[in-house]
Amino acid sequence: MLRTKRKAPSLVDLCVNLAVENVKYLGDVGETDLHLLDRILPHCTLDQLMHIEKSTVGRDLSSVTDKLWKTFYEKQFGERSTNLVIERMRQKKVSFRWLQLYEAKLKEIAEAENKLAARIRQLYKKEDDRSGPGYNLSNGKSNLMKKAKMDFLKSREVQNIAAMKKNALPGSSRSSSMMKPPSSFPGKSSASSNMKSLERRF
Template identity: 60%
Template sequence: MHLKRKVPSLVDLCVRTAIDNVRYLGDVGETDLDLLEHILPHCTVDQLMHIENSTVGRDLSPVTDKLWKKFYEKQFGTENANLVMKRMKQNNASFKWVKLYEAKLKDVEEAQNKSLDRIRQLYKKEDARRQSRQVQLCSKVPPNNKRSYWGNGPGYNVSNVKSNLMKKAKIEFLKSQEVRNMAAVKKNAIQRHPCVSPFKSPSGIPSKGSASTSKQVKPSERRF
């Protein structure tokens, strides 16, 4: 025997559609509270807060107050929720849970900001301590007495650098294979063709004695 499936009413279809699209709800001021009892429990914190702020001219606390109490317990703990109820009972006061939720959330954010500020101050102090320590270490380094040949300072000596470079270049040139070959060729040429250079005076002019020896001496003639 097949059971007949109950056909949903138009109201049930509207409720299901509203639940499926609860993220798009805003002002529900014209909606019956009985319908809101089925729709609003499916909202998140942000969605329920959006509906509370969007609804104008109507108090939704008969439906949303118990929902906000659940959010309070879930967010801040059951002990804090019980402490709030105890204080309200002692002071003979009553507040909506949405207001209590907002106040507690603000307190938590302020406490977090203060904690972050303290952490930032600790980091600043630590950075200042490290910088002062680095300055102290740098001040204890002994001065360098070595002269620099490549900087613009009191030890900079251009002449020494130039002379050292010239000496090094000259030594490398004399040790080169080309110079050695030229010296060997010159030595062989001197050994094969020896020649006697005429004697020169210190002034570079050949002396008279050497010139007279190259000429024949004529006999002196007697005159009678």
């Protein structure tokens, strides 16, 4: 009985497989052909892809990574948010990279959380001022304070932030690192100006 010989993998396939197995060690991929990156980078986690984007200097990877960032955006913030961004870009006849949109969304959530924390501190400060220095909030909050806090927690602003965080933090062990706003990319000075334009539009 004749045995069918298995076709030996090509040298390119071996290199791609090796890169995929060690994708967590990849950094600057500026010299790598795009058709190879198209096979390798889809195996990256969000953090790994961000590291590669930040490490690669003097080359735009968006032709390969843009669709990957769109996938991460949808996983993090939901299909509804993704479709809303697409519709806004269509209406305004503009186009942004999904990495930029992802960064802008992280900044939006961080700013909303900061505003929320400031308003909560303001509520407690007002109650402290009204009740006097000897008043102990832990032992007995006034009915006014309780009502103000409940009204605040039921407000649309708080509910919107909670909804964004629910989509952005799916409960994985990596969620904290995934939600950190990424630093600026070396060699990509246009990113900051594009981000300002993006924030004004979205």
